[in-house]
Amino acid sequence: MLIERALNKDDIALLATIDRTERVHECYRVEDGKLVLYPDYHDMRGWPEGESEQDAIALLACLERGGWLWGVFDGARLVAAVVVDNRPVHNQHLLLRQLKFLHVSHGARGRGLGGRLFALACEHGVLAGVDGLYVSATESRNTVDFYLGQGCLMLQSPDPELYAQEPHDIHLYRPFREKGL
Template sequence: MEFRWLARKELEKLKQIDRKELVEEVYYVRDHELRLVREFYDIDGWLESELGLYLQRLQSVFDGEGVIIGAFDNNVLVGIVSLEGYLIHGKTMKLDMLYVSHDYRKQGLGRRLVDIATQEATELGASELYISATPVRNTVDFYMRLGAELAMPPDAYLFELEPLDIHLILPI
């Protein structure tokens, strides 16, 4: 596995990540607590419109001097992590994106990417990561195992952008 910063021209490799996932449970925040609800989604991959929005986000992170690191297996992008290039409240960096291809999940790749992002954030002066996580149980449980906690209160601006996400803080 090769880990490296992505060049702007490589951002389109995001589509190489196999986003397939069978979701059976999602979280909602109710009364300042996580509540698990049974919901079923069969995510087959990227929707073209969605992929375009994520590529725009990556380009914005890149242009804003953020951090974008890819995990490559035989020159195929199988994981990606990105950090916004600025501090929130002088101590927090936003973990903007983390994706790991379906066949590479539960093998420590996501943790390795977060570790790399954490090291970069620390070098840039951050003491915590802000995570706006999709409410899928596997995703939220992953971040909680790393030590993330509910952001109480969530950042108002980031919450407004993604009100259905689970907003977390990960001390680093």
Template structure:
């Protein structure tokens, strides 16, 4: 299958951009912080985005990211349907302004396991480094599968936790990736 990765502009942000995107994940186990260590717990749920949420992501998250100087990448299949995306914010933070946040990275259910997420992560890392960041900051989903992905690409627990992000998503794992 041929895929095209493109940096999106405001003009690309149509209401139906994510119409064919399938954010399905059957979670069985999640990592939770207990007594200063991470523990894998039996926590089951299904995560699936509806059309209203997908339109909100395009209208609010993508638009805000691009308007503020951040970057959104879209991955499209041969029929020009978006099958994956990632967004990198442009606001530096941390004690030395060393972090830029990888706000989102998602691959449609049918297309996982093909290296698309890794490629998007690499693009975000390259862009963050070019912008002057020393590290990527990621507030990651705590599911077992998501954590396997982030650990495989070299992420570790954040040395400096962004309290605002941690409070907004209390079950997320706050991670970082050192840009070399």
């Protein structure tokens, strides 16, 4: 039985237990303001070295400044999580909040958890009074196609600070007003 709940400081370390296994066959890049799909194979097993430790530090800081963290547990095991930072991101005349983290464990995929968590993140943003979510998406086709399917749009001009952190990511946003949320 799956249980959803807010994540707290003690749960931060559990985020590294999410199984990110994925075989990537295609990725996107942005050329002349448009998405271009190209073949690129990656056999992702676990977290890249040092990433889960860096994420833990960043997500703890996010929590301490009032960010929103939500998780899905299968028993005691965290199988999916989403994080929305509370720092404002001003872009394209919109006030946005960054979707800082959204992962679903390999064994828990295909159950709609990603869509559910993204919808909850959008609801959180609406309640916070912002215009949308800023999404810095890994360039894999599955990831970008997921966000596009959730109503995300390309940013014409990514936030300079967030772009510097993830220059290979596809920088998107999910507007709230256009979707009637």
